[in-house]
Amino acid sequence: xxxxxxxxxxxxxxxxxxxxxxxxxxxxxxxxxxxxxxxxxxxxxxxxxxxxxxxxxxxxxxxxxxxxxxxxxxxxxxxxxxxxxxxxxxxxxxxxxxxxxxxxxxxxxxxxxxxxxxxxxxxxxxxxxxxxxxxxxxxxxxxxxxxxxxxxxxxxxxxxxxxxxxxxxxxxxxxxxxxxxxxxxxxxxxxxxxxxxxxxxxxxxxxxxxxxxxxxxxxxxxxxxxxxxxxxxxxxxxxxxxxxxxxxxxxxxxxxxxxxxxxxxxxxxxxxxxxxxxxxxxxxxxxxxxxxxxxxxxxxxxxxxxxxxxxxxxxxxxxxx
Amino acid sequence: xxxxxxxxxxxxxxxxxxxxxxxxxxxxxxxxxxxxxxxxxxxxxxxxxxxxxxxxxxxxxxxxxxxxxxxxxxxxxxxxxxxxxxxxxxxxxxxxxxxxxxxxxxxxxxxxxxxxxxxxxxxxxxxxxxxxxxxxxxxxxxxxxxxxxxxxxxxxxxxxxxxxxxxxxxxxxxxxxxxxxxxxxxxxxxxxxxxxxxxxxxxxxxxxxxxxxxxxxxxxxxxxxxxxxxxxxxxxxxxxxxxxxxxxxxxxxxxxxx
Numbered sequence: 006x007x008x009x010x011x012x013x014x015x016x017x018x019x020x021x022x023x024x025x026x027x028x029x030x031x032x033x034x035x036x037x038x039x040x041x042x043x044x045x046x047x048x049x050x051x052x053x054x055x056x057x058x059x060x061x062x063x064x065x066x067x068x069x070x071x072x073x074x075x076x077x078x079x080x081x082x083x084x085x086x087x088x089x090x091x092x093x094x095x096x097x098x099x100x101x102x103x104x105x106x107x108x109x110x111x112x113x114x115x116x117x118x119x120x121x122x123x124x125x126x127x128x129x130x131x132x133x134x135x136x137x138x139x140x141x142x143x144x145x146x147x148x149x150x151x152x153x154x155x156x157x158x159x160x161x162x163x164x165x166x167x168x169x170x171x172x173x174x175x176x177x178x179x180x181x182x183x184x185x186x187x188x189x190x191x192x193x194x195x196x197x198x199x200x201x202x203x204x205x206x207x208x209x210x211x212x213x214x215x216x217x218x219x220x221x222x223x224x225x226x227x228x229x230x231x232x233x234x235x236x237x238x239x240x241x242x243x244x245x246x247x248x249x250x251x252x253x254x255x256x257x258x259x260x261x262x263x264x265x266x267x268x269x270x271x272x273x274x275x276x277x278x279x280x281x282x283x284x285x286x287x288x289x290x291x292x293x294x295x296x297x298x299x300x301x302x303x304x305x306x307x308x309x310x311x312x313x314x315x316x317x318x319x320x321x322x323x324x325x326x
Numbered sequence: 327x328x329x330x331x332x333x334x335x336x337x338x339x340x341x342x343x344x345x346x347x348x349x350x351x352x353x354x355x356x357x358x359x360x361x362x363x364x365x366x367x368x369x370x371x372x373x374x375x376x377x378x379x380x381x382x383x384x385x386x387x388x389x390x391x392x393x394x395x396x397x398x399x400x401x402x403x404x405x406x407x408x409x410x411x412x413x414x415x416x417x418x419x420x421x422x423x424x425x426x427x428x429x430x431x432x433x434x435x436x437x438x439x440x441x442x443x444x445x446x447x448x449x450x451x452x453x454x455x456x457x458x459x460x461x462x463x464x465x466x467x468x469x470x471x472x473x474x475x476x477x478x479x480x481x482x483x484x485x486x487x488x489x490x491x492x493x494x495x496x497x498x499x500x501x502x503x504x505x506x507x508x509x510x511x512x513x514x515x516x517x518x519x520x521x522x523x524x525x526x527x528x529x530x531x532x533x534x535x536x537x538x539x540x541x542x543x544x545x546x547x548x549x550x551x552x553x554x555x556x557x558x559x560x561x562x563x564x565x566x567x568x569x570x571x572x573x574x575x576x577x578x579x580x581x582x583x584x
Contacts, residue, residue, distance in 0.1 A: 253494030
């Protein structure tokens with residue numbers, strides 16, 4: 006069977022979990038899928054996932070899992086993996102997965118293939134495509150040994166709406182024994198630095214600006230377009246490095262990976278780090294004066310032209326109706 | 327404080343990929359090399375902690391003789407000495423192999439703090455540091471933006487770190503020393519080697535360590551390829567007004583995202 010590890014915080018499901026379920030369904034062949042949700046109080050999330058067209062949902066509840074720690078998650082999931090012996094364990098490639106999954110795999114002495122963008126074949130003989138060298142190359146990788154094989158799925162590589170939902174899977178509670186004295190990390194409450202912090206990972210639409218915007222004084226132009234589209238404003242790395250927008254609005258390398266329904270790239274040439282961060286978006290619009298800009302490689306719709314003319318024209322068009 | 331920093335040598339960002347004939351690895355003879363960028367920030371953080379708390383900084387690296395380039399550079403920037411697990415077979419080692427190659431020698435050293443970059447710019451597994459923490463049986467935290475040392479290692483000493491979560495969220499976490507941290511790029515301002523540092527580095531010790539017996543890769547690269555273009559881009563032309571009208575129409579009617 007395939008075990009999918011769901012991610013939730015305070016009873017709210019991270020939507021990358023749905024994408025991981027879609028990946029599990031494409032991998033499954035004849036293997037049944039079980040979802041496990043670790044946390045202190047996850048009944049609601051477990052119920053939500055029961056409709057995902059899987060065989061079973063496990064609520065792995067324990068008071069020691071009220072706040073995420075890598076030691077706590079490793080203990081809980083080690084017990085479940087050892088008990089269930091899945092062929093594969095799939096996780097979303099989030100910061101949280103990156104924090105505990107290598108420890109869990111190392112403890113079980115079993116491979117972990119991270120940041121997977123595609124699965125070739127199905128069942129036990131599948132191989133996994135993942136970027137290497139900053140996305141300049143794609144590697145087809147096969148895990149060694151007997152498994153269970155851990156695989157983390159790049160956010161945006163699979164579509165949440167591709168999940169084949171059917172019926173309602175039984176939800177059961179797992180009896181967990183956790184040695185709380187072996188949890189060495191003491192976390193404090195999460196906080197945001199910026200007053201109007203934004204979670205771009207959850208945004209449905211994003212308007213992102215790059216060097217083509219030329220100066221901070223032109224940002225209101227992009228803000229108007231974002232407002233007219235009901236989108237969040239984001240930026241490429243040079244814009245945030247210059248301090249024109251806060252780091253939390255940066256897409257790409259050491260920023261965010263996003264996969265909104267609509268991504269509008271205004272004056273962004275498309276450096277590889279940026280493309281890695283956004284190419285999973287469902288619909289991508291590129292507006293750039295350079296017809297050779299790499300951003301057009303990943304765009305669904307492209308306009309070669311002056312963003313200072315095009316942006317107000319698009320805003321005017323949106324405001325017509 | 328006895329601080330270890332794990333550094334990796336990776337192809338430069340400007341390098342254009344060329345593959346071996348069997349397409350399972352890059353043609354190393356065509357690559358130019360540099361220190362993995364997040365590791366450079368980990369080294370800088372280690373040097374700053376040593377300036378504040380005293381002690382020594384030991385650079386640890388795995389790979390063929392070519393990796394001495396980045397070891398020397400780290401020593402020139404101010405690290406005190408180095409461990410090098412040297413083996414030609416580890417040129418394309420996966421994260422488990424690197425951690426297992428480093429772990430015995432690093433365990434003997436009994437470091438108070440181990441720092442690594444959060445991931446490498448070559449294979450990009452983002453695993454080595456966390457796997458190494460498990461092998462050394464010490465607590466860890468990842469994607470760290472700030473480090474505070476409280477007390478002394480072995481005498482109830484702890485480390486309090488600021489961890490980056492997603493979506494602009496952060497969290498402070500405290501754990502006992504010894505501990506391992508993976509460092510986020512941009513945590514500090516990098517220093518560069520001075521001429522004096524480069525001269526001093528020549529006299530610093532690089533201890534060669536043999537590869538532990540019985541290491542096995544955890545994953546195999548079957549093939550490497552350039553990414554394929556997945557999308558057909560529809561180009562929209564005309565005046566600004568015409569293009570805007572056509573774009574909005576297609577986003578509404580075709581893509582249905584507005």
